[in-house]
Amino acid sequence: MENVQLNGGQQLAVKYFVVAVLLFVAQILFGLLSGMQYLAPDFLLGVLNFNMTRTVHINAMVVWMLYGFIGSVYWLLEEESGHPVVGLKWGNLAFWVLTAAVTVVVLVYLFVQTGPGNDFTRWFINEGREYIEAPRWADIGIVVCFSVFFYNVAATFAKGRWSGIAGVLTLDLIALAGLYMAGMFYTTNISLDQYWWWWVIHLWVEATWEVLVGCIMAWGLMKTLQVERKIVTTWLYIEVALMFGSGILGLGHHYFWIGTPEYWLSIGGFFSALEPIPLVAMVVHAVYDSGVRHMKSNNRPALAWLIAHAFGNFFGAGVWGFMHTLPQINLYTHGTQWAASHGHLAFFGAYATIIIAMFYIAVQHMRGQADLGSHLPDRGWKWKWALGLLNVGVVGMTVALLISGYEQSFIERAMDGSTWYGYFAAQIHPWFVQGMQWRMVFGVVTTVGIGLLIWDLLTIGRARPVTLPAATESR
Amino acid sequence: MLEPVELKDFFIVFFAGAMVIVAGGLYALMFAWSRIQSKPALMRFAYAAYVVLFVAVLVLGSAAHLHGYWWVLVIAMLLGYLLAPHGIWRLCEGTHGHRHRVDRGIRLTERDLETEMFDTAEREAEK
Numbered sequence: 001m002e003n004v005q006l007n008g009g010q011q012l013a014v015k016y017f018v019v020a021v022l023l024f025v026a027q028i029l030f031g032l033l034s035g036m037q038y039l040a041p042d043f044l045l046g047v048l049n050f051n052m053t054r055t056v057h058i059n060a061m062v063v064w065m066l067y068g069f070i071g072s073v074y075w076l077l078e079e080e081s082g083h084p085v086v087g088l089k090w091g092n093l094a095f096w097v098l099t100a101a102v103t104v105v106v107l108v109y110l111f112v113q114t115g116p117g118n119d120f121t122r123w124f125i126n127e128g129r130e131y132i133e134a135p136r137w138a139d140i141g142i143v144v145c146f147s148v149f150f151y152n153v154a155a156t157f158a159k160g161r162w163s164g165i166a167g168v169l170t171l172d173l174i175a176l177a178g179l180y181m182a183g184m185f186y187t188t189n190i191s192l193d194q195y196w197w198w199w200v201i202h203l204w205v206e207a208t209w210e211v212l213v214g215c216i217m218a219w220g221l222m223k224t225l226q227v228e229r230k231i232v233t234t235w236l237y238i239e240v241a242l243m244f245g246s247g248i249l250g251l252g253h254h255y256f257w258i259g260t261p262e263y264w265l266s267i268g269g270f271f272s273a274l275e276p277i278p279l280v281a282m283v284v285h286a287v288y289d290s291g292v293r294h295m296k297s298n299n300r301p302a303l304a305w306l307i308a309h310a311f312g313n314f315f316g317a318g319v320w321g322f323m324h325t326l327p328q329i330n331l332y333t334h335g336t337q338w339a340a341s342h343g344h345l346a347f348f349g350a351y352a353t354i355i356i357a358m359f360y361i362a363v364q365h366m367r368g369q370a371d372l373g374s375h376l377p378d379r380g381w382k383w384k385w386a387l388g389l390l391n392v393g394v395v396g397m398t399v400a401l402l403i404s405g406y407e408q409s410f411i412e413r414a415m416d417g418s419t420w421y422g423y424f425a426a427q428i429h430p431w432f433v434q435g436m437q438w439r440m441v442f443g444v445v446t447t448v449g450i451g452l453l454i455w456d457l458l459t460i461g462r463a464r465p466v467t468l469p470a471a472t473e474s475r
Numbered sequence: 476m477l478e479p480v481e482l483k484d485f486f487i488v489f490f491a492g493a494m495v496i497v498a499g500g501l502y503a504l505m506f507a508w509s510r511i512q513s514k515p516a517l518m519r520f521a522y523a524a525y526v527v528l529f530v531a532v533l534v535l536g537s538a539a540h541l542h543g544y545w546w547v548l549v550i551a552m553l554l555g556y557l558l559a560p561h562g563i564w565r566l567c568e569g570t571h572g573h574r575h576r577v578d579r580g581i582r583l584t585e586r587d588l589e590t591e592m593f594d595t596a597e598r599e600a601e602k
Contacts, residue, residue: 288571314496328479331480
């Protein structure tokens with residue numbers, strides 16, 4: 001590994017990947033703490049309350065995925081553009097500034113936690129907007145660091161070679177950074193505040209992140225399956241059209257109950273129902289490509305995670321999303337464990353999987369293009385078990401939360417009309433409690449999975465590959 | 476106007492909603508598989524999956540009270556899920572159908588040969 005010369009962008013990418021993995025671990029550990037607090041509400045009470053463990057759990061997820069995306073882009077940048085990263089020094093500086101800022105923000109979350117509830121709190125402790133709680137100074141820092149990242153990407157492509165992937169990626173990064181600013185101004189009107197806040201959350205997750213992942217996927221397919229550039233580029237354009245066509249106004253499903261005009265019910269319902277169509281359409285393309293390529297790859301872990309991405313995206317975003325997205329039913333499910341169930345599978349399926357695939361692509365290169373196909377000395381048991389445990393763990397948590405969410409929407413929302421009585425009746429119901437217990441069990445399975453994943457990433461491809469007799473080569 | 480789902484229809488709505496997407500995915504999968512393997516018999520399963528989708532959409536429409544202008548949504552889902560695999564298949568054919576035929580030894584069309592020549596020239600130029 002260590003003898004391989006990495007280009008400047010790749011060296012920076014490795015730094016981003018390392019922090020991404022650390023934050024992934026933090027996400028899972030704080031998820032376990034939050035899950036435990038459902039089962040034993042006194043656990044860490046007064047020391048680290050549920051609101052903080054959940055905040056760190058979710059923020060760590062958002063940030064590790066961003067680190068994974070940024071790392072992935074730096075990894076492919078020089079190769080894709082045919083030019084060294086322009087302004088790499090600034091890129092490195094931005095990495096350290098961003099990482100220091102993330103560290104300070106997490107330490108403040110953990111040790112300061114709350115403030116007087118005025119502008120000081122908003123600027124220096126916690127902004128209070130769910131998922132993007134980072135205080136205002138950190139918001140500004142994030143935008144500055146993102147601007148440096150954008151400069152690196154755009155200037156490198158400008159001085160090197162433009163391609164379809166380069167164009168889509170660059171435009172997407174403008175949208176990504178621009179949308180973040182929609183969540184950065186303060187208003188005392190909660191409806192207005194939520195209206196803009198959803199621009200960050202929805203339009204990141206269901207539009208710009210999807211397109212960013214599309215770019216990484218396109219590049220990943222060229223690497224793992226040697227798919228021709230012309231093909232992946234055409235598909236990238238189609239994907240962008242389909243995703244933006246349905247995803248932008250799909251934003252309406254978040255506007256159902258925040259005090260926006262009634263027409264959002266129709267717009268949100270209509271476009272949300274169309275959002276899974278691109279996912280269904282992509283099934284055809286996946287079958288077509290796998291039929292043509294015969295799934296041959298010398299990086300099986302990466303390919304397996306790309307396949308997990310296709311399925312996870314389809315089920316997590318498509319099936320789990322559509323089940324409760326129409327306003328006629330969302331009236332009861334909004335904000336219950338239903339949403340958590342959908343969130344767990346969709347974030348893992350659509351984003352975690354593809355970032356892990358990129359880790360394996362990077363690791364293969366770092367280990368001198370080691371053959372990560374079927375000739376691994378340990379038969380690749382570590383990556384296979386990590387893949388299995390992480391997927392079983394997340395799917396298990398998803399189903400457990402689904403059961404709890406079903407009970408919650410039924411008893412708390414529909415039967416007892418969202419009253420306090422209904423809330424407590426739902427929280428102590430055996431279906432809810434057992435769902436939470438099973439969520440904890442599968443959370444532990446997920447934790448074991450990530451332990452194994454890290455072990456595998458540190459060791460895979462280091463040993464010499466096993467040479468098999470010619471007759472078994474094709475297996 | 477919005478008419479919320481009745482309590483007794485909760486499970487039906489969740490189940491029908493899931494079946495719309497699952498059957499839609501299955502239809503797309505069988506459709507593509509049938510074409511790529513040149514097995515027309517599989518197309519029956521594809522359309523059987525679409526029938527399931529069709530029923531699921533109608534059940535969802537009824538249980539979720541998709542009346543009035545909400546029927547547009549029902550029609551859009553029925554047409555959208557029916558046509559999407561066809562459209563994407565055509566695009567697949569247009570973008571890399573010739574590669575499929577080359578690999579499988581299927582007789583190439585004149586257009587395939589032109590594409591093959593163009594691709595070869597492009598690859599040479601990249602080198």
